[in-house]
Amino acid sequence: MWEVFVKSYLAGAALAAACLFASPVLAQAPSASLAIQADRPGPKIDRRIFGQFAEHLGTGIYDGVWVGPKSKIPNTRGYRNDVVAALKELKVPVVRWPGGCFADEYHWREGIGPRNKRPVKINTNWGGVTEDNAFGTHEFMDFAEMIGAEAYISGNVGNGTPAEMAEWIEYITAPAGSLADLRAKNGRKQPWKLEWFGIGNELWGCGGNMRPEYAADVTKRYSTFIKVPAGTKTMRIASGASHNMWPWAEYNWTEVMMREAADQIDGTGVHYYTFPGGMETKGSATEFDEEAWARTIAKTIRMDEYITGHEKIMDKYDPQKKKIIAVDEWGAWHDPAPGSNPGFLQQQNTLRDAMVAALNINIFTRHAERVKLANIAQMINVLQAMILTDGPKMTLTPTYHVFEMYKPFQDAVLLPVDLKSSWYHKDQWAIRAVDATAARGVDGKTYVALVNVDPNQPASVTANLAGLTATRVSGRVLSAPTMQAHNTFDQPNAVRPAAFNGAQLSGGALNVTLPAKSVVVLTLE
Secondary structure, three states: OHHHHHHHHHHHHHHHHHHHOOOOOOOOOOEEEEEEEOOOOOOEOOHHHHEEEOOOOOOOOEOOOEOOOOOOOOEEOOEEHHHHHHHHHHOOOEEEEOOOHHHHHOOHHHHOOOHHHOOOEEOOOOOOOEEOOOOOHHHHHHHHHHHOOEEEEEOOOOOOOHHHHHHHHHHHHOOOOHHHHHHHHOOOOOOOOOOEEEEOOOOOOOOOOOOHHHHHHHHHHHHHOOOOOOOOOOEEEEEEEEOOOOHHHOHHHHHHHHHHHHHHOOEEEEEEEEOOOOOOOOOOOOOOOHHHHHHHHHHHOHHHHHHHHHHHHHHHHOOOOOOEEEEEEEEEOOOOOOOOOHHHOOOOOEHHHHHHHHHHHHHHHHOOOOEEEEEEEOOEOOOOOOEEEEOOEEEEOHHHHHHHHOHHHOOOEEOOEEEEEOEEEEOOEEEEOEEEEEEEOOOOOEEEEEEEOOOOOOEEEEEEEEOOOOOOEEEEEEOOOOOOOEOOOOOOOOOOOEEEOOEEEEOOEEEEEEOOOEEEEEEEO
16 A cells, blocks of 8 residues: 555656746757856855765675775775775765665674674675675774765664664774773774764664654654763764655654754754656666656756755754754665666666766755755665776766766855756756856865756856956866766776866856756866
8 A cells, every 4th residue: 555655656746846847848949047146155065965875785885895805806904996096086075884774784793803703694675695794893984084084874773772872882982991992902992083973774664664753752762872972073863854765754754853853963864866767667777768867857856845845844943053954865766787686776877867966966055054964875886876896897987977076066165046047848847957056165266067957959058257256267077979878897988077168258257058968067266
């Protein structure tokens, strides 16, 4: 019965998205006008919206990050050198681990001590494969330090206890005491910094199938025992709502959590996946037509509506905006790659996924006052990954390149953008052809990110620059000849950024011609 209800709900959501962006169909080339208000700077865009997610799922950890110190694949203490270098280049700000649903059954003591003595278990959530616990707390925390990222650990509320969670936090952060001694015995004398801690994962689903009222009580109970040394701070993130998993875990979940548990948390998570064809029949990652392209874009930009709805609820209970939204799972979810273990959630990554990434990042920047953390699902080899590996082979995806192009937006100051755009139409889908965001970087330069979702026509963009005097513009563009273009191990550069010369400054205005199906990031000096 729930299955029928969910199918009906998602079908209605797709129709609502089509209605939301409905507009009379006009035959015209895409165009847009922007007013970038550099004289009215907004909030800081927290660098942590560019966070990553690494779950014990498929080859996301094993083969993706960890190959072990005895591997013939070039590594440093077991970590792949090529992957570490690529992630450092992205300036990854934070990594969420160990899940996901895997976190709901993870017992941290099984992942410490000599690796050859750690218990081997079955990963009951993802593929039914063995988990040898070779990658545990020490391996993750060292990895985060290696790439310069903060640690975001999801605690086991599903079948763990408050005592187990409290002891894990003490093991990680305590400067002295019995658990600090145990940590030192296992190779780490100094405590780690634990900047973020998730109080469970998806408590409405694989984290315990809880009602929101019960989940709020559980959250308060577990949060009570999240204690860190004096002078340190760990942000406590409640397990939040999910728009497209279960309808009853949407806005009402946030309403109850904020009403009942706001004083025990620092923020709440929200999950939103872009299912191009629906939760059960998602569709191929690489074999799709223009209707599926448009449908995917229309569904992904509902993220803006979704965040807005949660912000309104949070404003009721937290008008000073002290509690954050953590979009700690998001991204495109397609059918598994043909021939792969379906429980591994491995998929290719095309130019369409690059558009999904850029549009979502733009949305996060526009909600910078509340959205302070986001974690794309997932970092390597799983869902909308940054990197794909296969044994010694590695390739960067179009999504990786979007994150790399947007690096100047990390900790930049949002510059409001008044955008007017023509519409891109395909069948029942009608979407603004151009999307944009702008910011003043920490280097003092102004950055403008533009997306043309029309896969067929270039778009003309004119931008007025209020409060900004610029004499030079440069940029980079990500596009490809086809919507389905993607990188492979044999052709790793099929989709990659290139220098962009389609922007000019004239009379205090910026004029840009965006190629079809492109992401462009401009630098104004």
